[in-house]
Amino acid sequence: MNNSSELAINGGSPIITPSHSFLPYNTIGHEEKCAVNDVLKSGNLSGFVASSGKQFFGGPQVQLFENDLRTFFNVKHAITVNSWTSGLIVMLGALGLEPGDEVITTPWTMCATATAILHWNAIPIFADINSKTFLLDLDLVESLISTRTKAILAVDIFGQSCDMDKLKYLQDKYNVFIVSDSAQAPYAQQNQRFAGTLGDCGGFSFNYHKHIHTGEGGAIVTNNSEIALRCQLIRNHAEAAVESMNIHNLSNMIGYNFRLGEMESAIGIQQLKKLPSLVKNRQLIASRLIDGLRNLKGLILPELLDSNTHVFYILPLSLELSMLSCTRSDLVEALRFEGVPGLEEGYCNIHLLPLFQQRIAYGSKGFPWSSPDICSHVPNYEKGLCPVAEYLHDSSFFMIELCLYSFTDYDVDLIIEAFHKVWSNLT
Numbered sequence: 001m002n003n004s005s006e007l008a009i010n011g012g013s014p015i016i017t018p019s020h021s022f023l024p025y026n027t028i029g030h031e032e033k034c035a036v037n038d039v040l041k042s043g044n045l046s047g048f049v050a051s052s053g054k055q056f057f058g059g060p061q062v063q064l065f066e067n068d069l070r071t072f073f074n075v076k077h078a079i080t081v082n083s084w085t086s087g088l089i090v091m092l093g094a095l096g097l098e099p100g101d102e103v104i105t106t107p108w109t110m111c112a113t114a115t116a117i118l119h120w121n122a123i124p125i126f127a128d129i130n131s132k133t134f135l136l137d138l139d140l141v142e143s144l145i146s147t148r149t150k151a152i153l154a155v156d157i158f159g160q161s162c163d164m165d166k167l168k169y170l171q172d173k174y175n176v177f178i179v180s181d182s183a184q185a186p187y188a189q190q191n192q193r194f195a196g197t198l199g200d201c202g203g204f205s206f207n208y209h210k211h212i213h214t215g216e217g218g219a220i221v222t223n224n225s226e227i228a229l230r231c232q233l234i235r236n237h238a239e240a241a242v243e244s245m246n247i248h249n250l251s252n253m254i255g256y257n258f259r260l261g262e263m264e265s266a267i268g269i270q271q272l273k274k275l276p277s278l279v280k281n282r283q284l285i286a287s288r289l290i291d292g293l294r295n296l297k298g299l300i301l302p303e304l305l306d307s308n309t310h311v312f313y314i315l316p317l318s319l320e321l322s323m324l325s326c327t328r329s330d331l332v333e334a335l336r337f338e339g340v341p342g343l344e345e346g347y348c349n350i351h352l353l354p355l356f357q358q359r360i361a362y363g364s365k366g367f368p369w370s371s372p373d374i375c376s377h378v379p380n381y382e383k384g385l386c387p388v389a390e391y392l393h394d395s396s397f398f399m400i401e402l403c404l405y406s407f408t409d410y411d412v413d414l415i416i417e418a419f420h421k422v423w424s425n426l427t
Contacts, residue, residue, distance in 0.1 A: 016339025050237035077228035084205035084218035086258035088116035094230035292416030298323035
């Protein structure tokens with residue numbers, strides 16, 4: 001390993017030359033193509049009807065996919081949806097959120113986690129994260145629980161589960177729902193049970209850049225039959241079906257077309273079979289990278305909670321800047337010039353989005369925050385609310401997106417060599 005060579009950013013030769021090709025991560029194969037062709041030949045691209053009866057629950061591929069999901073994740077109910085954003089909206093509505101209820105969640109996630117709360121005119125409350133795991137800081141979560149708190153929406157970010165034992169303790173103590181956003185963590189486990197299945201409800205994204213995908217899509221999982229039925233109703237025009245289905249609790253029974261199609265479900269059936277091997281491959285890639293980067297000064301590697309497995313949707317990295325003589329941007333830009341793919345600086349601070357800074361959501365007058373009948377306590381979303389997440393995003397966090405490329409052992413070894421070269425020259 002030649003660590004003394006001149007950096008590519010300064011005119012030297014890159015470790016990973018432009019002629020080297022990183023193959024895209026592609027999980028679609030012959031099985032999926034055959035499954036889609038079978039659906040096309042049937043002419044039945046969606047079996048849903050928005051009225052009571054067997055077709056209210058979808059076509060044959062939807063129901064087969066949901067049955068496979070139930071079996072795979074060892075849950076009583078699985079409800080497919082056309083996106084995980086839809087899944088979050090459906091789950092929170094099924095819990096019976098009332099306008100003004102508060103849901104505590106993380107700022108370190110995709111914005112749909114919080115906007116799904118707002119969808120029901122409930123109020124997102126943001127708790128800061130742990131700087132090593134990037135998961136919710138559950139001591140801070142507890143300090144934010146009030147009589148207005150209806151649920152804790154925990155995000156299993158980057159591929160490992162939040163501490164569900166502590167969350168269950170908070171649930172029992174304060175009588176709140178626990179919801180898992182496991183979009184990035186399919187097949188992750190805690191105490192040998194699957195992430196997403198450990199709270200009142202949870203689920204996964206099947207968006208095209210996840211471990212497995214159906215192009216767009218997602219699935220809710222739960223062991224609560226009442227929540228499951230309410231999810232099925234909200235997914236498929238609840239308002240048109242409640243009377244004939246003898247549903248008396250009309251709370252949030254404003255339904256939508258959040259239905260997954262037959263082709264997507266046929267793809268999902270095949271993708272689910274591949275999930276264990278695909279996750280194992282991401283884990284081996286991450287392990288090789290972690291071993292190769294372990295002794296670089298000031299580089300903080302991902303930390304796992306006890307009893308957790310990690311499925312590494314992303315390899316999260318951060319810097320102890322006090323040990324370094326350069327900035328994050330200096331290092332990341334030098335790594336890019338050396339040919340390292342899939343690098344991103346920072347992640348998300350969704351509490352700082354204009355939506356929350358200006359408190360403009362429905363209409364132009366600040367609803368629901370501006371309504372004293374709904375929002376009796378206007379939360380703080382100012383910069384400084386979540387100092388750990390903010391510092392990580394602004395200064396020290398970066399990542400390698402492991403689900404962008406296939407990454408052979410040779411690819412990984414080149415990436416490790418590039419890191420060592422950059423560290424040798426810049427730190």
